[in-house]
Amino acid sequence: MNETFDVAIVGAGPAGISAAITLANAGIKTVVVERGEYPGAKNMSGGVLYGHDLGQILPDFTKIPGFPIERNIIESRIWYLSKEAGISVGYRDSIFAGERKQNVFTVGRAKFDRWYADQARKKGALIVPATVVLDLIRENGRVTGVQTGRADGDIHAKVVLIADGVNSRLAVTAGFRPDVKPEHVALAVKEVIELAPEIIDQRFGVSDGNGVTTEILGAVAGGMDGVGVLYTNKASISLALGANLADFSKTKLKPYDLIETFKKHPMVAPLIAGGKSLEYTAHWLPEGGYDTMPKLYGDGYLIAGDSAMLFNAPHREGSNLAMLSGKMAADTIIEAMKTGDFSAKSLSAYNTKLSESKILQDMKKYRGFGGFLYDHKEIFETMPEIVQFGGRELLTVNAESKKTKQDKIIKKLRKDMGIPRFVRLMWSGFRAVK
Amino acid sequence: MKIEDKLFLDRFRVEEESHLKITDADKCKQCEDQPCLNLCPANVYRLEDGCIMVNYEGCLECGSCRIACPKLNIDWNYPRGGFGISHKFG
Structure with a gap:
């Protein structure tokens, strides 16, 4: 398949397919290379997607036949568990069953991504599954295509979008980012x-x-x-x-x-x-956050989605950030097509788009969040035990007065954790998300 | 539910050659922690007669073994296009 395209995209996930749809809409000759047997075959997420962000790429997505929604989410719960107990908080709102339907919905990524790739195909993008991209092709230091695992499998392109996911071998092989740290x-x-x-x-x-x-x-x-x-x-x-x-x-x-x-x-x-x-x-x-993001563009290439470490853990947003970043990469390419300039300088407009959007603004807001959790293991062991102790004390009716129970809980908190440490934990937590 | 039963639920198209290779078996023998034996979600790495065996057939392709190996001793590649696991639901 020694062919030339305007754009070669590596990975048929939400980032790659969003870019492919946007590019195909603009009449740009696009190929998406996917290592799985079909788009979605290697993809997994918890399973939530966001209608607003999908709507930026496919405005009438709910009307497209076969739209593979699992359930429209009307209630979001948060639990905080100890080994044997737990606290549950939930927010349910009728607006999410009515005018804000599909604000959040669940999907299975194997089903969704396959359908999503079909939309790109219908608009004219070529999707090539069951094909691994082994390396980039470069000429004079500029990325000019991808080398695949197929015989005669070089694909030449004016620009390459790397969207092969969090376990991106390509970005590492190409030297665009170090391998991920555990x-x-x-x-x-x-x-x-x-x-x-x-x-x-x-x-x-x-x-x-x-x-x-x-x-x-x-x-x-x-x-x-x-x-x-x-x-x-x-x-x-x-x-x-x-x-x-x-x-x-x-x-x-x-x-x-x-x-x-x-x-x-x-x-x-x-x-x-x-x-x-x-x-x-x-x-x-x-989960590394803003500080583990690689440089997202260079001469002849862009990086989007999980490959770029775009993830907002506290708001469980990842697939949607992949979609939006894929679209912004595509918009950048569409502009660059007008001048034919695919240098790093020209493609830096991608970074501007990301910076002006919620993507990088949210990534920056929560840059300390991953580190905060990692450094405070008491959240995952000591605190749940204290909460369980407190819950049992308060909800067990016996001969003890409520004041006695309250004192026991405070004593437990002092003994297991200490009040200053508890206050510091709350303060660090607040700083990590403020 | 045992890990073998979990993997039995999945759809694999198994390659003849492993996409996971231990670069230097001696390094594994010197490795005290051998985290691959525990953290691999598919129990790909198993100790047999003091040697680490690589049961690549059930690999879920997460990449954890590669980056968690203290000696970076695992040559980790994607399976050939179309091979390995194919998610049904994802």
Whole structure:
């Protein structure tokens, strides 16, 4: 396939496909090279997407046949768990079932990305699956294409968009970023657990294709810096659990044992009871934040999505940032096509677009968040135990006065953690997200 | 549910040759922690007669072994295009 295109995109995920749709809309000759058997075959996320951001690329996405939505999310819950107990806070709003429908919705990435790539194909982009990009082609220091694993597999292009995900071999091989450090990613495992739609409706108190997401914090990963999610799909539950990879190294905990323990937690077990596991997958989350982002452009290339470490952990935004960054990369390329200048200077407009958008503004706002969690393991072990102690004291009715109970809780906090440390923790937490 | 049963749920198209190679087996013998034995979500790395065996067939392609290896002793490549795991739901 020794062919020449205007743009070669590496990776048919949300970043690459968003770019491909935008470019194809502008009549630009675009190829997307994907290593999976089909787009989405290697992709995994917790499973939420955001309608506003998808709408920037496909304005009428809900009207496109086959739009693979699982459930429209009307309630977002946050849990803080100890090993045997938990606090639950949720926000449900009828606006999300009405005029702000599809504000957040769940998807399965294998299904969604395949459909999304079909939209790019319909608009004229060429999608080449089952093909690994091994390296970039360069001429005079400028990227001019990609070398694939196929025989005669060189693809020449005016510009290359690297969107091959968080485990980007290409960006590393090309020297555009060092290989990822264990402390900068979370390793997540996920099970998709089949349940009848009406059982999901009953258990979560929803109907009409609506659903609930739950972000799960606290002692969910054996004391590691970890997080869980439990999302409702049409006829399944996505249950995922992730923890910092450096913590996995230190603790020697096994991801598949942890998710089994997680399934048995008294808050989780009743929601998945009777369900049948359909799939087990693993993937990284780029948690390193703003300070681990590589330079996102150079002579003849741009980097988008997870490859660029774009991820907003506290707001569970990743796939949507990939989409928006893919679109901004495409818009930059469309402008550069007018002058034919694909130098780093010309492509630096991409960085300006990202900086002016919520993407880099949010990345900067939360730049300290990952480090804050990683450095404060008490959030994942000591604090949950104190919360459990407090909950049991306050909610157990016995002969003790409430004042006695309150004193016991404060004593526990003093003993296990210390008041100054607790105050410092709160202050650091506030500073990490302010 | 055991890890073997979890992997049994997934769809793999297995290559004849491993995409994961230990560069220098001696380095593994000198490695005290051998984190690959525990952190791999697919239990690809197993100790047999003191040697680390690579059961690449069930690899979920996350990349964790490569970057967590204290000696950076794993030559990690993507499987050939179209091979390896294919997510059904994702």
